[in-house]
Amino acid sequence: MIAYLTRRILFAGVLLLAVSLFTFLIFTVLPTDPAALTCGKACTPDRIEANRTRLGYDQPVTTQYVRFLKGIVGGRTYGEGQGEFTCGAPSLGYSFSQKDCVTSLIARTLPVTASIAFGGFALWIIFGIGLGMVSALKRGRWPDRLISVVSVVGLSFPTFFLALLLLFIFVIWTQILPFPSYVSPTEDFFGWCQALILPWLTITIISAPYYIRLTRFGMLETMNEDYVRLGIAKGLKRWTVLRKYVLRSALIPIVTVAGLDFGVTLGGAVFTESVFSLPGMGRLSIKAVSDSDLPVLVGTTLVAGTFIVVFNLLTDIFYGFVDPRVRIHK
Amino acid sequence: MTNPVVLEAKNLVKYFPTVSKGLLQRSTDSVKAVDGVSVQVRAGQTLGVVGESGCGKSTLARLLMRLLPPTSGTVLLDGADITSLTGRELRAVRAKIQMVFQDPVASLNPRHSVGQIIGTPLKFLKVKSATGAREHVQELMELVGLNPEHYNRYPHEFSGGQRQRIGIARALAVGPQVIVADEPVSALDVSIQAQVLNLMEKLQRDLGLSYVFIAHDLSVVRHIADEIIVMYLGKVVESGSPSDVYSTPSHPYTQALLSAIPVADPRAAASHKRTVLVGDVPSPIDPPSGCRFRTRCPRAQDLCALEEPALIDRGQGHPVACHFPG
Amino acid sequence: MSELVLQVKDLKVAFSTVDGVVQAVNGISFDVRKGQTLGIVGESGSGKSVTASAIMGLTNRKSADMSGSILLGGLDVLTAQEREIRALRGREAAMVFQDPMSALNPYYTVGKQIAEAYEVHHPKTSKKERRLIALDMLAKVGLPKPSECIDEYPHQFSGGMRQRIVIAIALVNNPRLLIADEPTTALDVTVQAQILDLMMNLQQEFGSAIILITHDLGVVAEVADEVMVMYAGQTMESSKVQTLFDTPSHPYTRGLLGSVRSLDNSERGALHTIAGNPPSMISLPGGCPFHPRCEFSASMNGLCATVQPTLRVLPATGSESACHLNDDQLLSLGLGVNHD
Numbered sequence: 001m002i003a004y005l006t007r008r009i010l011f012a013g014v015l016l017l018a019v020s021l022f023t024f025l026i027f028t029v030l031p032t033d034p035a036a037l038t039c040g041k042a043c044t045p046d047r048i049e050a051n052r053t054r055l056g057y058d059q060p061v062t063t064q065y066v067r068f069l070k071g072i073v074g075g076r077t078y079g080e081g082q083g084e085f086t087c088g089a090p091s092l093g094y095s096f097s098q099k100d101c102v103t104s105l106i107a108r109t110l111p112v113t114a115s116i117a118f119g120g121f122a123l124w125i126i127f128g129i130g131l132g133m134v135s136a137l138k139r140g141r142w143p144d145r146l147i148s149v150v151s152v153v154g155l156s157f158p159t160f161f162l163a164l165l166l167l168f169i170f171v172i173w174t175q176i177l178p179f180p181s182y183v184s185p186t187e188d189f190f191g192w193c194q195a196l197i198l199p200w201l202t203i204t205i206i207s208a209p210y211y212i213r214l215t216r217f218g219m220l221e222t223m224n225e226d227y228v229r230l231g232i233a234k235g236l237k238r239w240t241v242l243r244k245y246v247l248r249s250a251l252i253p254i255v256t257v258a259g260l261d262f263g264v265t266l267g268g269a270v271f272t273e274s275v276f277s278l279p280g281m282g283r284l285s286i287k288a289v290s291d292s293d294l295p296v297l298v299g300t301t302l303v304a305g306t307f308i309v310v311f312n313l314l315t316d317i318f319y320g321f322v323d324p325r326v327r328i329h330k
Numbered sequence: 331m332t333n334p335v336v337l338e339a340k341n342l343v344k345y346f347p348t349v350s351k352g353l354l355q356r357s358t359d360s361v362k363a364v365d366g367v368s369v370q371v372r373a374g375q376t377l378g379v380v381g382e383s384g385c386g387k388s389t390l391a392r393l394l395m396r397l398l399p400p401t402s403g404t405v406l407l408d409g410a411d412i413t414s415l416t417g418r419e420l421r422a423v424r425a426k427i428q429m430v431f432q433d434p435v436a437s438l439n440p441r442h443s444v445g446q447i448i449g450t451p452l453k454f455l456k457v458k459s460a461t462g463a464r465e466h467v468q469e470l471m472e473l474v475g476l477n478p479e480h481y482n483r484y485p486h487e488f489s490g491g492q493r494q495r496i497g498i499a500r501a502l503a504v505g506p507q508v509i510v511a512d513e514p515v516s517a518l519d520v521s522i523q524a525q526v527l528n529l530m531e532k533l534q535r536d537l538g539l540s541y542v543f544i545a546h547d548l549s550v551v552r553h554i555a556d557e558i559i560v561m562y563l564g565k566v567v568e569s570g571s572p573s574d575v576y577s578t579p580s581h582p583y584t585q586a587l588l589s590a591i592p593v594a595d596p597r598a599a600a601s602h603k604r605t606v607l608v609g610d611v612p613s614p615i616d617p618p619s620g621c622r623f624r625t626r627c628p629r630a631q632d633l634c635a636l637e638e639p640a641l642i643d644r645g646q647g648h649p650v651a652c653h654f655p656g
Numbered sequence: 657m658s659e660l661v662l663q664v665k666d667l668k669v670a671f672s673t674v675d676g677v678v679q680a681v682n683g684i685s686f687d688v689r690k691g692q693t694l695g696i697v698g699e700s701g702s703g704k705s706v707t708a709s710a711i712m713g714l715t716n717r718k719s720a721d722m723s724g725s726i727l728l729g730g731l732d733v734l735t736a737q738e739r740e741i742r743a744l745r746g747r748e749a750a751m752v753f754q755d756p757m758s759a760l761n762p763y764y765t766v767g768k769q770i771a772e773a774y775e776v777h778h779p780k781t782s783k784k785e786r787r788l789i790a791l792d793m794l795a796k797v798g799l800p801k802p803s804e805c806i807d808e809y810p811h812q813f814s815g816g817m818r819q820r821i822v823i824a825i826a827l828v829n830n831p832r833l834l835i836a837d838e839p840t841t842a843l844d845v846t847v848q849a850q851i852l853d854l855m856m857n858l859q860q861e862f863g864s865a866i867i868l869i870t871h872d873l874g875v876v877a878e879v880a881d882e883v884m885v886m887y888a889g890q891t892m893e894s895s896k897v898q899t900l901f902d903t904p905s906h907p908y909t910r911g912l913l914g915s916v917r918s919l920d921n922s923e924r925g926a927l928h929t930i931a932g933n934p935p936s937m938i939s940l941p942g943g944c945p946f947h948p949r950c951e952f953s954a955s956m957n958g959l960c961a962t963v964q965p966t967l968r969v970l971p972a973t974g975s976e977s978a979c980h981l982n983d984d985q986l987l988s989l990g991l992g993v994n995h996d
């Protein structure tokens with residue numbers, strides 16, 4: 001088991017390095033001149049050249065990448081003398097258009113995105129798996145039909161449209177909720193919930209149907225297994241068989257998907273954040289795209305990629321714990 | 331026994347490297363699926379292959395078919411080495427050796443009509459038939475006892491026995507010399523098994539076919555084979571004619587295998603003494619030293635762990651791979 | 657005669673499917689007595705597994721249409737409450753499935769799965785007691801080193817070993833009836849011999865009655881006392897095992913025996929077969945379900961195609977047979993089979 005773990009963790013490390021290299025390369029080979037983007041329209045060629053040396057864009061790509069990696073580990077100082085400034089470790093670069101270190105930009109937006117992701121994830125898992133179970137148990141009868149109709153409707157909404165619709169219904173029309181404005185949960189827990197309930201709902205309605213299907217399918221599939229029939233033939237209670245025999249094997253594949261999905265959502269819920277004007281990482285990346293703010297783009301992409309790799313690792317480890325076949329073979 | 335040899339394998343070996351997961355682990359183990367097997371198939375005759383699950387029967391079949399490259403050893407067809415043929419030459423060989431599989435359902439494409447299924451190898455191997463393709467297929471259907479009017483039906487509309495007939499017709503389509511049948515009747519009911527076996531024997535007589543017939547049911551093999559090999563863990567432990575193997579079995583494994591067959595006669599069942607083997611077949615990744623059967627052999631002695639018994643005639647009138655045959 | 661363990665009367669089970677109604681079991685009756693082994697033989701699709709499921713109360717009552725009665729442990733399984741049937745399972749009747757590879761829960765150790773079955777009927781025992789019971793059962797079914805095996809997972813065992821574990825689970829509550837649905841079909845002959853021996857030895861020890869479902873007449877000959885031959889959801893013949901093999905009393909039984917015997921015969925030459933294919937369970941032929949394949953139906957003036965024969969006792973042998981042929985004709989059926 002320990003060998004299996006170390007192998008997985010090493011592999012994840014290699015993967016992360018590859019992700020960093022890949023994102024870095026993508027953005028450096030873009031035809032735009034990164035130095036020209038560092039100051040506004042009224043830029044003189046000298047200032048551009050000055051910025052270029054200050055930020056190291058005059059160096060070969062490999063040197064730039066090594067500096068970038070070093071910055072992540074030990075922080076990075078740009079320029080020298082008067083204009084010198086430092087972004088502390090882990091530094092992901094400096095954004096000229098926002099006049100701030102990328103790391104601090106991300107640190108400011110991440111709590112918002114994480115709040116959206118955590119709440120949304122909890123809700124969609126509860127509803128997805130819960131309704132999926134009901135669907136499987138009442139297969140072919142009205143609860144199953146109702147759930148499948150509702151989830152098809154949910155699936156067919158584009159995210160931004162659904163978000164707008166919810167905004168219209170709850171904020172503009174019935175005015176049950178104020179317009180979302182993010183507050184930290186440690187300051188005002190109720191306010192936090194109030195601000196995020198609509199984004200959470202949006203994510204849930206979009207994601208839960210997929211989990212309903214997965215759960216329903218997995219359960220129906222397992223219920224036909226011989227070992228489930230043997231469980232019943234032993235005289236076990238229906239609920240015991242469901243819990244120990246059916247749910248367990250039906251849920252394991254779902255956890256894998258869920259882990260990845262959560263990693264992806266942590267990287268920024270772009271549409272949801274935009275519609276509800278929440279200052280999260282998704283919006284940060286969108287803004288970086290429209291401003292051609294390369295350092296921020298590299299930074300957010302890398303952070304999002306890291307989340308995916310890390311959650312992939314976590315689900316793998318989880319798999320090793322719950323499935324004896326994986327545990328012992330490797 | 332004087333018929334010429336059509337298909338021959340010399341010292342075939344197939345090791346499958348065990349799968350290694352992850353970038354950082356290398357594996358040197360391998361599954362020794364077939365480990366030094368030599369066989370001869372004679373024109374118009376049947377070679378029967380028996381042995382328990384996992385002993386390498388299907389792997390041997392696929393090696394003979396050239397569907398798998400051997401780790402070492404050679405396969406000869408009509409005396410010519412076909413071990414390393416590729417491309418067009420291999421296709422020409424494929425037309426001479428065809429295969430029939432165990433599961434008639436899984437080996438037929440459910441979206442193709444019976445006519446298409448039987449006709450496919452014709453197209454694929456570019457074999458020209460004298461009559462038109464459709465007529466040719468319908469003749470084949472008639473030959474194997476299917477109604478030619480069912481040309482456009484789909485596999486699910488046929489019963490298990492009929493599907494196996496389709497599989498046989500498909501194998502016959504390109505006019506092969508040798509048919510390798512991997513457990514062709516194992517999935518069928520007794521009464522249907524008998525029908526398919528009768529059909530195969532009739533085809534052999536009429537078309538002069540040679541068969542490699544694999545089964546784990548010893549009665550079936552005994553009935554159809556002219557020559558039998560008994561396999562255990564990738565090796566041949568005994569070979570000979572059906573009467574050699576069934577009337578004077580000399581390898582302790584063959585004896586145990588035969589005594590394990592339930593006899594369809596309660597009186598005989600009450601009196602017949604079984605040698606019930608203890609334990610399980612060892613892993614083919616790390617087979618026992620010396621004689622591979624020694625971990626379960628009631629006659630094993632010290633020599634058995636040290637020295638591997640060769641497959642030779644030890645006074646039994648047929649080859650046995652055992653130091654202490656009896 | 658010993659005590660009655662199970663009584664099945666005129667059991668019918670039908671499923672509605674998109675293609676039509678599948679009449680899987682069509683009016684079968686049989687008794688099983690203490691310590692007795694009943695063999696049920698029949699070709700694929702003849703309704704053997706459906707019968708077994710019905711006895712265990714495993715058939716979904718919503719999707720199947722069932723009638724008749726199944727008397728087990730003082731209850732009629734067809735009408736009893738789920739709660740009452742649960743109390744029967746494991747103790748009155750336990751089951752062994754065909755495929756040992758899929759019959760065990762892959763996520764729990766085999767020890768837990770045995771202990772769990774024991775706990776159902778002994779809820780007051782402690783974990784430790786149950787573990788001891790599981791150890792004891794593993795030893796009884798012949799697993800080497802039970803104290804190590806008990807904490808291992810199913811995938812670590814071979815097929816034969818798994819089937820032993822399934823048998824341990826079935827016998828842990830000392831059931832009065834063990835239903836084994838093709839327990840050895842998925843296993844090699846040498847392992848099959850081990851498992852059959854084990855079942856017979858345990859039957860001596862536990863005194864259970866056994867229903868052994870199989871399509872292998874050899875297996876029946878080795879272990880059964882009574883045999884019921886099924887075809888298309890109906891009983892064709894029901895006899896003592898020796899009688900069935902000496903004087904088969906139904907053309908279908910004779911056909912089956914003929915196929916097996918001519919295979920076992922060392923001489924080559926065409927095998928005895930039953931012509932044609934088994935019928936579709938959705939559109940069964942009228943009259944005797946076997947008539948399209950029966951060599952005698954042509955000489956019966958259409959009787960076989962129109963009137964369904966009922967099971968009757970042949971006084972000479974005590975067998976029951978469902979066939980329109982007269983007693984003498986039935987009794988002479990066996991003559992050709994044994995020595996051709």
Ligand SMILES: Nc1ncnc2c1ncn2[C@@H]1O[C@H](COP(=O)(O)OP(=O)(O)OP(=O)(O)O)[C@@H](O)[C@H]1O
Pocket residue numbers: 346347361362363381382383384385386387388389390546614
């Ligand atoms: N492609 C493969 N890769 C790795 N191992 C393989 C492969 N094919 C077969 N084996 C292994 O080789 C051994 C022999 O397998 P093979 O299928 O030839 O046995 P068999 O005698 O046909 O058994 P059965 O009666 O179950 O069909 C087995 O241990 C099997 O797991």
Ligand SMILES: Nc1ncnc2c1ncn2[C@@H]1O[C@H](COP(=O)(O)OP(=O)(O)OP(=O)(O)O)[C@@H](O)[C@H]1O
Pocket residue numbers: 671672673678679680698699700701702703704705706707871937
């Ligand atoms: N749940 C079901 N729904 C519809 N049809 C069913 C169902 N279960 C069984 N059947 C049908 O009932 C018939 C009898 O099936 P059963 O499984 O009892 O056969 P069997 O005698 O056990 O055959 P085998 O030897 O193949 O196991 C078959 O035609 C089968 O397709």
Ligand code: SF4
Pocket residue numbers: 581582583621622623624625627628629630631634639651652653654655
């Ligand atoms: S060589 Fe030895 S171990 Fe092998 S079969 Fe013969 S007696 Fe048994």
Ligand code: SF4
Pocket residue numbers: 906907908944945946947948950951952953956960965978979980981
């Ligand atoms: S009733 Fe008629 S068709 Fe049926 S078995 Fe008897 S003779 Fe044959």
Ligand SMILES: [Mg+2]
Pocket residue numbers: 387388389512
């Ligand atoms: Mg095989």
Ligand SMILES: [Mg+2]
Pocket residue numbers: 704705706837
């Ligand atoms: Mg069955």
